Amino acid sequence: MTLKLPIYMDHHATTPVDPRVLDAMLPYFSQEFGNASSIDHIYGARAHQAVEKAREQVVSILNARPEEIIFTSGATESDNIALLGVAEKMAAEGDHIITCVTEHKAILDTAKHLEKMGKTVTYLPVDRYGLVDPGDVENAITDRTILISIMAANNEIGTIAPLKEIGKIAKAHGVLFHTDAAQAVGHIPIDVKEMGIDLLSLSGHKIYGPKGIGALYIRGANPKGKVSPVMFGGGHERGIRSGTYNVPGIVGLGTALEIAEKEMGAENARFRKWTKQMLEAFQENIEGVTLNGHPEKRLAHNLNVCFPGIESKALMHLLRNDVAVSAGSACTTISVEPSHVLSAIGLQGYKIFSVIRFGLGRFNSDADIQYVIGKVNSCVYKLHKL
Ligand SMILES: Cc1ncc(COP(=O)(O)O)c(C=O)c1O
Structure with a gap:
């Protein structure tokens, strides 16, 4: 060989993009080029159907509901919307965020930006294996804490965080729990309900899907109740993420997740x-x-x-x-x-x-x-x- x-x-x-993913995407560059928001004609309606099918595929691997998924350009954008969006939305309730020193820069740099804007951030240490201690998470919570953001799996050393334990702590204290799961979704089982996750970031190109596509899971029927939009426009994705749908990318993401779930x-x-x-x-x-x-x-x-x-x-x-x-x-x-x-x-x-x-x-x-x-x-x- x-x-x-x-x-x-x-x-x-x-x-690399899985050939099965590429096959599913290809028609949406040419024949099925419709704008998924122009549902009054057949082109748009078919594109819309493809987006909603992909949403079901995302939902299936996470144990979420379709209305809880916001398509984004990738995990960096999802992380930014999660941290900046919650910080703005919850400003009246508090201004403290808990995260961890081994997070991806998409979290760390957003957290630093929030500090410049007057928010307080606790960066928890990890042990020699890269594990954050759930006890440390609990001890860091104050009456000003609005969000805990701990990555699901580390992109350098692969350590998987105790998500379920952290989810329980967050729930007990009434604090939102976000996880950057760019390296985890499609690689290890993630169940947002069982793990008590309120917000989750994922990315297409880490799971044999295309680059430039991702999603943010926001628990519940009303994402705007937890997250303020950080960019504005046509009001797509329940007003959280405006911008014309990247239909081939979304189809690719959905297909990649369906394959990952099975394999x-x-x-x-x-x-x-x-x-x-x-x-x-x-x-x-x-x-x-x-x-x-x-x-x-x-x-x-x-x-x-x-x-x-x-x-x-x-x-x-x-x-x-x-x-x-x-x-x-x-x-x-x-x-x-x-x-x-x-x-x-x-x-x-x-x-x-x-x-x-x-x-x-x-x-x-x-x-x-x-x-x-x-x-x-x-x-x-x-x-x-x-
Ligand atoms: C843990 C983690 N978060 C976020 C990102 C950024 O993802 P994207 O390239 O989809 O913006 C990456 C990718 O490098 C990552 O590994």
Whole structure:
């Protein structure tokens, strides 16, 4: 079997569109191009039907109701609407938000913006596995708290948060609970009712759907009772998110979620087997390799490891034509910033710059895994000899 090089193992960054998703989308670029709001003619009515079908597909995987789903351009926008929208809507009730230091920048930077606007934000720490303590969440609640926002699964180390426990605490204190589930929905079971989630952000391109599409779940029949709109226009999506519907994107998102709902279990069993094989092979061949994130409470397709004494950028450079992975640090053009997630779990000094994140995906094969193991081991060996 010929391998397609470089082997893509960066599925937390983005995923390829599943061919089944693309097939479902294609007619909505050309023949079915109608504006989903122009329902008085057949073109618009068909586009509208496609949007509503996709809404049902989103609802099904979350155990939500159609009126609780707002289509957005992705998880960044959903996070912004959730935090800014709740802060504005609940201004009379309070001004305090609880979140966590390992959140995605879409949450952290929005929270910082809210601080500039006079709101108070508590950034909870995590333990060495990246887990936030529900007890800390409860202790942080004050009579001014309006929102708890804790990510469902971390995009770097794959740690899965205790959502149900946090949901219970939020409910007991009458505080809204939002979760950024961009890395979780479609990868692990999420039930918004059972987990007590009031708002949830998700994204199409993390689940073999297209880029530029996502959704925000807002519990209840009246989203405007919880969230003020942050942009204005034609009043689409119950007045929360104006703008002409991205029909192909929405169809793609719905189809991607329907596939994920059916295939998640079998896919995760494969990923678990492969990440175990990879970690064992690295640990057998390379001294001191350690796993970052929680050993069990983690996304099955995530393997975040430290290769001590190796600079991750140098390793990635050697692997460039063979394996596409990610380093554990955010790189800007002028500086390499240490990852805030790795710092938060206690990695220090050179160790932060020795991390590689492998994100396995639907189209990886057994042969890919064996190839990656061989390549990584030989490249690490080469770097050690330098
Ligand atoms: C946890 C998390 N939140 C938010 C985002 C942003 O998602 P999008 O690209 O859909 O805006 C990402 C993607 O990088 C993510 O991993």
